[in-house]
Amino acid sequence: MSRAPVRNGAAPRRPGDEDDICPVCKSSRYLNPSMRFLVNPECYHKMCESCVDRIFSHGPAPCPVAGCARTLRKARFRRQTFEDLHIEREVDIRRRVAGVFNKREEEFESLRDWNNYLEEVENLTWNLLQGVEVKETEKKLDAYRRQNEAEIKQNAALESQEIADSEAQFAAQKEQARLRREAARNEELDERREKEEGRREIIDMMAKGDGDADAIARESQKVILKKSTARRTAAEKSRQQAAAKVDNGAAAAPLFSIQGLKRIPQSVPEKEYDPFGGYAIKPAYYYLRDHYEHSWLDNARSDAQITAGGYDVGEYCARAIMEASGGLGVFIEDEIEGREKRVEKEVGTASAAIASGGGGEGVDGDVL
Amino acid sequence: MAVSPVVTYDTTSNIKVTATKAKSLAVRTNSVSNPRNGSLPEPGKGQELAERLNDETKQRYVKDKKLGEGTYAIVYLGHLRADPSSLLAIKKIKVNTEYRDGLSMDAIREVKYLQELSHPNIIALHAVFSSKNQNLNLVLEYLPLGDLEMLIKDSEGIRYGTAEVKAWMGMLGRAVWFCHENFVLHRDIKPNNLLIAADGEVKLADFGLARSFSDPYRPMTYQVITRWYRPPELLFGARFYSGAVDVWSMGTVFAELILRSPFLAGNTDVHQLELICNTIGTPTEENWPGVSKLEGFLKYDKAATIPVRGREFYLSRFGTAGPVGVDLLMSMLALDPRKRCTARQVLEHKWWSSDPRPTAKEDLPKKGGGPERMGEDLKRKGGEIEGGRGDNVARKLNFGLAKS
Ligand SMILES: Nc1ncnc2c1ncn2[C@@H]1O[C@H](COP(=O)(O)OP(=O)(O)O)[C@@H](O)[C@H]1O
Ligand SMILES: [Zn+2]
Ligand SMILES: [Zn+2]
Numbered sequence: 001m002s003r004a005p006v007r008n009g010a011a012p013r014r015p016g017d018e019d020d021i022c023p024v025c026k027s028s029r030y031l032n033p034s035m036r037f038l039v040n041p042e043c044y045h046k047m048c049e050s051c052v053d054r055i056f057s058h059g060p061a062p063c064p065v066a067g068c069a070r071t072l073r074k075a076r077f078r079r080q081t082f083e084d085l086h087i088e089r090e091v092d093i094r095r096r097v098a099g100v101f102n103k104r105e106e107e108f109e110s111l112r113d114w115n116n117y118l119e120e121v122e123n124l125t126w127n128l129l130q131g132v133e134v135k136e137t138e139k140k141l142d143a144y145r146r147q148n149e150a151e152i153k154q155n156a157a158l159e160s161q162e163i164a165d166s167e168a169q170f171a172a173q174k175e176q177a178r179l180r181r182e183a184a185r186n187e188e189l190d191e192r193r194e195k196e197e198g199r200r201e202i203i204d205m206m207a208k209g210d211g212d213a214d215a216i217a218r219e220s221q222k223v224i225l226k227k228s229t230a231r232r233t234a235a236e237k238s239r240q241q242a243a244a245k246v247d248n249g250a251a252a253a254p255l256f257s258i259q260g261l262k263r264i265p266q267s268v269p270e271k272e273y274d275p276f277g278g279y280a281i282k283p284a285y286y287y288l289r290d291h292y293e294h295s296w297l298d299n300a301r302s303d304a305q306i307t308a309g310g311y312d313v314g315e316y317c318a319r320a321i322m323e324a325s326g327g328l329g330v331f332i333e334d335e336i337e338g339r340e341k342r343v344e345k346e347v348g349t350a351s352a353a354i355a356s357g358g359g360g361e362g363v364d365g366d367v368l
Numbered sequence: 369m370a371v372s373p374v375v376t377y378d379t380t381s382n383i384k385v386t387a388t389k390a391k392s393l394a395v396r397t398n399s400v401s402n403p404r405n406g407s408l409p410e411p412g413k414g415q416e417l418a419e420r421l422n423d424e425t426k427q428r429y430v431k432d433k434k435l436g437e438g439t440y441a442i443v444y445l446g447h448l449r450a451d452p453s454s455l456l457a458i459k460k461i462k463v464n465t466e467y468r469d470g471l472s473m474d475a476i477r478e479v480k481y482l483q484e485l486s487h488p489n490i491i492a493l494h495a496v497f498s499s500k501n502q503n504l505n506l507v508l509e510y511l512p513l514g515d516l517e518m519l520i521k522d523s524e525g526i527r528y529g530t531a532e533v534k535a536w537m538g539m540l541g542r543a544v545w546f547c548h549e550n551f552v553l554h555r556d557i558k559p560n561n562l563l564i565a566a567d568g569e570v571k572l573a574d575f576g577l578a579r580s581f582s583d584p585y586r587p588m589t590y591q592v593i594t595r596w597y598r599p600p601e602l603l604f605g606a607r608f609y610s611g612a613v614d615v616w617s618m619g620t621v622f623a624e625l626i627l628r629s630p631f632l633a634g635n636t637d638v639h640q641l642e643l644i645c646n647t648i649g650t651p652t653e654e655n656w657p658g659v660s661k662l663e664g665f666l667k668y669d670k671a672a673t674i675p676v677r678g679r680e681f682y683l684s685r686f687g688t689a690g691p692v693g694v695d696l697l698m699s700m701l702a703l704d705p706r707k708r709c710t711a712r713q714v715l716e717h718k719w720w721s722s723d724p725r726p727t728a729k730e731d732l733p734k735k736g737g738g739p740e741r742m743g744e745d746l747k748r749k750g751g752e753i754e755g756g757r758g759d760n761v762a763r764k765l766n767f768g769l770a771k772s
Contacts (some may be wrong), residue, residue, distance in 0.1 A: 112453060187412040273726055277488065277542045300608075308658030309606025310613070310705025315581055319551045349512040 022048035024055075024064050038077040041092045043070045044085045052077050091128055097125045099146045101153040413680055425497040429507055431458050440474050440576070445510065455510040456494065461505055463511035475504050481552050481575040482506075484667030489543035491563060491573040511573070512566055514735040516621070517559035523628050526733045530688055533625045534719070535726035536562075537618075543572035545711035546617055548611040551581040555592040557617035559624060568729035574650065581610070590664070593617055595640050596630050600651055601705050603641050605664025614703035615714065626686050641666060646699055649676030685699030692719045 020029035022037070024047040029035045036049045043064040055061050057076035063070045083087045101121045108114040127137040145152065300306050300313050432445040436458065446458040448670070461475040481492035492509040497503055516536060519526050540562060547554050555577040563573045577592050587607035593599070599616030601609055623631035631634045632647060634640025650673040651659045659665060682694045689697060702708040709717070721725070 051414075096404055112451065254498035275538055275541065275717075275720040277538075277543070279487075279542070279546065297584060304658030305606075305663070306585075306608040307706070308656065308662055308704075309601045309604075309609040310708075311582075311584075311606075311608035312610045312706075313584060314586055315551070317611060319581055322551075328625075 013365055022051060023044075024048065024051040038078065039080050039085065039088065040072045041075045041089070042072050042076065043068050044089050046080070046085065093128050094125055097121060097141065099126065099156070100141055100152060102159065105154060106156070370510055370536065371722045422497050425495050426499060426505075427739065429456065429458060429497075429505075431502070432636050435647075438501055440507075446507070456510040456513070457510045459506040459508055460499070465617075473504070477578050478575045479504075480508065481547075481578040482508075485547060485550060485552065485575075487546040488572055489542065489567060491571045492699070508573075508684075509565070509571070511563040511571055513564035513568070515560050515564060516562040516570065516625070518735050519564075519733065520559055520624060521629050522735065524582045526735070528733050529724075530693065531724040531727040532572065532691075532711065532732055533587065533622070533689065534724070535729060535732055536625060538715075538720060538726050539570035539729075540572065540618060540621065541714045543570075544611075544614050545715050547572075547578075549616070552578055553581060553611060554578050554614050554617075556594060557621065558594050558597045559621055562621075564734070568732040568734065582608070595637065596633050598640065599705065600641065600644050600703055601662065603637055603644070603664065604651075604662040604666070606662050609745045610705060611711060612708045615700050615708050615711055616705075618711075619697060621706075622689075622697050622700065623686065638666070644703075645674055647677070649703060650674045651703045690722065692717075695719070697716070732762065 016073070022029070023045070027035065027048065027050075037046045038049055038052050039046050040063070043063050043065070045063050045068055047064070051064070052074060055064055056072060056077070060071050060073045062068075064070050080088055082091065098121075101117075101124070103117060105114050108117065124137055124140065127133050297313050297317075300311065300316075381438070394431075406664075413434070430448055430449050431448050435443045435445050437443070441459045441461050444458045444460065446456040446653040448456065479493065479496055482491065485492060486492065491511065493506060493511070495507040497505050507765050524575065527632065540557075544557065546555065554572065554575065556574055561574040564730070565571055579588065582588050587611065587649065590602040590605050590607060593602060593613060597620045598616040599613050620631050632640065632643045634643050649655065650668050651665075652668075652673060653660055655676055679691075679694065679698070682698055683691065686694050686697055696709075696714065696717045699709040699717075700714065
């Protein structure tokens, strides 16, 4: 990216710069070679930088592209990454969804579960991409985000840690390579210097004139060899040390990052045991009302044959009201109709519901 | 609520079905049952559609080997055609001509209530379809690790303590609470109806005797709940009762988990009452106002009356549960159903938050052996059972007799 070819001194060409006329101000790149185009992920309508400055510097404003009018903020304008704005948009949406649905494979018990999850997320993404049921999908996304805030954060941290780790690893490897190259270069320099020195020694010896040239040359060669062997061992050692240093750094990283992070959720103090297992507690019967007055129920409240077995009129009232109001598919009116007019109009729905259940058409075989 | 919309064509009851339910029930109604009057109200299109839907459902599942045989059903291991790695239990209901409409009421109840109750501690019903000969098939969650009864009995192979008992009771409590919250009585709670999932989760199963809370003045049968787990009001022939019957069963299961043997194992109904009197206390008008008015009440000799046991008795027998646990057990085993705690109160009890913390389900002791051994177990069990539902309820009795 940083090395995009620069032509004619114009701003580096980037995707989106191909159309050379700003659809908003119609100014042309030909006349203004430094013109750059920006997009806003709200609508992906492209416009030039100066248009953005002009229109949005004083706060959010509607998109100037005809027929759009979406409210845009300056801060969200950015350069285009992909030539095709559809792809640009898809990438943005995918990034956004992936930022929320960031579960990891290891969280799933089986590959099948993981695949199912991915498919579900893909469906969601697809809806957003295709503009199908956008409102509901966004709602789902938002609900999921709110419900799983902690987990999402944790996974995001894990992910960025992983990226950081792999970056650190990469940097460490690069550093190692650099040290290796440096060592090799030093070695070469040393060798050259020694050879140089060796040659000078020979010349010195010859100049002193003690011994024949051959013997002197042989002798000095030995010296050079010895020296270079010693040097090579030293270089090897320092290289190994450097490598060890880097390795240690790399090995230490996961200990303090990945593994630590992964363990944190497990070592978090256990949540308090919830006897209800996370299910919401609906209002208890007695919160409803203690006593629903209905003469039809009086006997059920007083007859020992009914009460001594534990039969509870209150439970019945709760059920009747729940069924009447909770829309469990009971059509009170239909039930009341055709029944002798036991229900006085002014009693209201609760009582009506209670009374409606008491079909009283004798004993059914305790079937359902 | 009087008549189920599941199986009849009673027009007055059909209007009670919500649209979504109606959609799914249509399959069952048409393909599963023969309406009482023998003729379908709307032959032709509707039925064709129903048949097609049924076939589609049927096509989705594949039956593998037989897992076991129960009173009124054969249970197979199965899988989704689309996913051979999936595990399911397919319960094929035996056709019995004795039953009205050729269909067992147990199966109808099971379908009706399992469909309504979706909870982690209640066995999940995935689908229902009919196969050839109008056999009804329930596609259920596969629960491979046996049942609580197997764990209780395996006192050599399986060791557990209060934390485990608390975990199991917690799961049972949630299941029963959820049933009652939805106005459903289970009426057959016992260790062998508490199946165990691969992850250790306990699931309440067998809704063959379940029913909705009854309307006022609508009598219910008292011939429910396997005897050892049956509360005194049912033994006294009460026809009007409440969720308290299930709570008593829970209490006896709780006791059994601690004792590792059935708590009140009566040989006959009268013997069962006798055990209750001797162990818990004699029901009287004082401790249970109105009890003498119940149809099947048995008068006891004043001199032989045993006062309701106090804490010391429970502490001596169930001390491992701790004083708080004993308090919960006692409140579940109150003679007078109105004094018994409700399923909600069970879950609200302070035992759950007192030490020890319930064991995590994954760490609970498991019956080993996998599907192979399970199959063996089921075969053995299936062999013991014969006849209709009545036999099943009385099964414990036969079992008890054989033992004593
Ligand atoms: N969902 C399931 N998963 C595995 N095994 C099951 C399942 N449901 C039932 N079984 C086993 O199959 C056998 C027959 O089931 P069922 O008809 O419910 O028997 P029972 O009459 O003993 O309750 C039982 O012994 C039970 O353990
Ligand atoms: Zn412009
Ligand atoms: Zn726009």
